[in-house]
Amino acid sequence: GEDVEQSLFLSVREGDSSVINCTYTDSSSTYLYWYKQEPGAGLQLLTYIFSNMDMKQDQRLTVLLNKKDKHLSLRIADTQTGDSAIYFCAENSGGYNKLIFGAGTRLAVHP
Amino acid sequence: DVKVTQSSRYLVKRTGEKVFLECVQDMDHENMFWYRQDPGLGLRLIYFSYDVKMKEKGDIPEGYSVSREKKERFSLILESASTNQTSMYLCASSLSNWQYDFGPGTRLTVT
Numbered sequence: 001g002e003d004v005e006q007s008l009f010l011s012v013r014e015g016d017s018s019v020i021n022c023t024y025t026d027s028s029s030t031y032l033y034w035y036k037q038e039p040g041a042g043l044q045l046l047t048y049i050f051s052n053m054d055m056k057q058d059q060r061l062t063v064l065l066n067k068k069d070k071h072l073s074l075r076i077a078d079t080q081t082g083d084s085a086i087y088f089c090a091e092n093s094g095g096y097n098k099l100i101f102g103a104g105t106r107l108a109v110h111p
Numbered sequence: 112d113v114k115v116t117q118s119s120r121y122l123v124k125r126t127g128e129k130v131f132l133e134c135v136q137d138m139d140h141e142n143m144f145w146y147r148q149d150p151g152l153g154l155r156l157i158y159f160s161y162d163v164k165m166k167e168k169g170d171i172p173e174g175y176s177v178s179r180e181k182k183e184r185f186s187l188i189l190e191s192a193s194t195n196q197t198s199m200y201l202c203a204s205s206l207s208n209w210q211y212d213f214g215p216g217t218r219l220t221v222t
Binding site: 008030042043045048050092096097099101102 | 169216
């Protein structure tokens with residue numbers, strides 16, 4: 001079945017780049033997503049990438065997609081304390097376009 | 112700018128009670144989804160619906176049922192609540208195969 005995996009924790013120093021990695025299993029996924037959840041808040045769509053793209057850049061965010069290895073990454077440049085949150089990788093999967101999520105990576109930014 | 116609303120932000124119920132979680136969307140979306148979110152497990156799909164009166168099981172349907180009598184409303188039912196159903200429940204809707212809108216979530220505690 002469909003599966004999305006990501007590491008659970010990442011700690012970075014303020015001002016450094018953060019890279020959050022994700023692997024997925026459904027090669028037929030047409031879109032892959034990164035969501036952000038701050039403490040006590042709802043899910044916020046950060047960015048998404050269409051499966052025929054290799055890279056997407058949006059200000060401090062860079063998404064890289066390696067479709068052959070089914071690997072997705074999110075790079076946050078110049079990480080700030082406000083970037084501290086849980087980041088979820090997700091793929092849309094199946095005939096009904098179910099959204100399948102990873103377990104989430106908790107990003108901690110320290111001075 | 113109301114899109115997806117959930118009937119309660121917080122709910123406390125007793126073991127064995129029947130619990131209804133309501134989700135309403137005002138965007139005329141075909142697809143609606145119920146997830147539960149638990150720390151370290153991410154969001155797991157419970158049930159989804161692609162049309163009125165149509166439903167499909169997700170990854171963890173045991174102990175839950177759903178109802179979709181009208182296009183805008185998707186209800187999640189816990190027939191006999193148990194403590195292991197204490198969780199955050201998130202509803203989502205989608206029209207296209209790439210854009211999903213999430214509700215704010217209902218934090219359910221079963222004592």
